[in-house]
Amino acid sequence: MPEKVNLAEKFSRFTDHWSPKLVGELNDFHVKLVKLKGEFVWHHHAEEDELFLVVRGRLLIKLRDQEIWLREGEFVIIPHGVEHLPVAPEEAHVLLVEPQTTLNTGNVHSERTIEHLERL
Amino acid sequence: MPEKVNLAEKFSRFTDHWSPKLVGELNDFHVKLVKLKGEFVWHHHAEEDELFLVVRGRLLIKLRDQEIWLREGEFVIIPHGVEHLPVAPEEAHVLLVEPQTTLNTGNVHSERTIEHLERL
Numbered sequence: 001m002p003e004k005v006n007l008a009e010k011f012s013r014f015t016d017h018w019s020p021k022l023v024g025e026l027n028d029f030h031v032k033l034v035k036l037k038g039e040f041v042w043h044h045h046a047e048e049d050e051l052f053l054v055v056r057g058r059l060l061i062k063l064r065d066q067e068i069w070l071r072e073g074e075f076v077i078i079p080h081g082v083e084h085l086p087v088a089p090e091e092a093h094v095l096l097v098e099p100q101t102t103l104n105t106g107n108v109h110s111e112r113t114i115e116h117l118e119r120l
Numbered sequence: 121m122p123e124k125v126n127l128a129e130k131f132s133r134f135t136d137h138w139s140p141k142l143v144g145e146l147n148d149f150h151v152k153l154v155k156l157k158g159e160f161v162w163h164h165h166a167e168e169d170e171l172f173l174v175v176r177g178r179l180l181i182k183l184r185d186q187e188i189w190l191r192e193g194e195f196v197i198i199p200h201g202v203e204h205l206p207v208a209p210e211e212a213h214v215l216l217v218e219p220q221t222t223l224n225t226g227n228v229h230s231e232r233t234i235e236h237l238e239r240l
Contacts, residue, residue, distance in 0.1 A: 002188065004189075004194050005194065005196065008193055024195070024197050025197070026199075027200075029149055029217070047147075048147065050146070066122075073126060073128055074127070075144070077145070097146065097151075
């Protein structure tokens with residue numbers, strides 16, 4: 001039975017940063033919500049394109065040769081293979097759409113890697 | 121080179137209803153924007169799950185045994201095989217995420233079927 005998802009309500013259920021929560025599955029894709037604050041790690045995804053939609057706040061996505069600022073109601077798709085570094089000067093609320101196989105840190109395994117996603 | 125998409129700016133570029141515009145591609149998925157007003161046609165998608173996120177206004181998605189009202193900041197994923205009828209009492213602005221193979225009218229071919237998507 002399909003159930004609707006209210007983004008604000010889902011975001012109110014967690015406070016941790018850089019830990020994506022699963023909120024939807026469609027075919028082999030996942031929809032995730034994540035709160036970002038500070039700087040992440042440079043990484044890329046070997047196979048997976050990744051959509052970042054800013055729901056609240058602002059987000060800087062650094063590429064090796066470009067900087068992309070996203071504000072509320074803006075998204076960007078980072079193609080697979082493209083190195084990127086998300087930076088949130090203040091807390092940002094972000095919706096992600098990406099293949100199920102996507103690991104948050106991509107090709108980099110570190111203490112920031114989240115192997116198992118919580119479902120909200 | 122990744123380019124950001126501002127949803128409001130993209131929605132300002134068209135006025136027609138029930139005609140999804142392509143605004144992003146990630147792996148084998150499409151991101152589309154569509155303006156809805158009135159009632160569509162009952163249909164289902166044989167293979168494709170479909171995400172509806174309301175960006176402005178409100179949207180009723182009728183299922184055969186359930187009605188789902190979506191307001192701004194709410195989404196639902198309609199699994200493949202589930203018959204649905206989108207209804208927008210007033211104009212609604214909706215973001216869609218779905219496999220590239222998704223036809224707007226699913227299993228039903230009618231004068232409302234859009235075979236070739238415009239890219240914004």
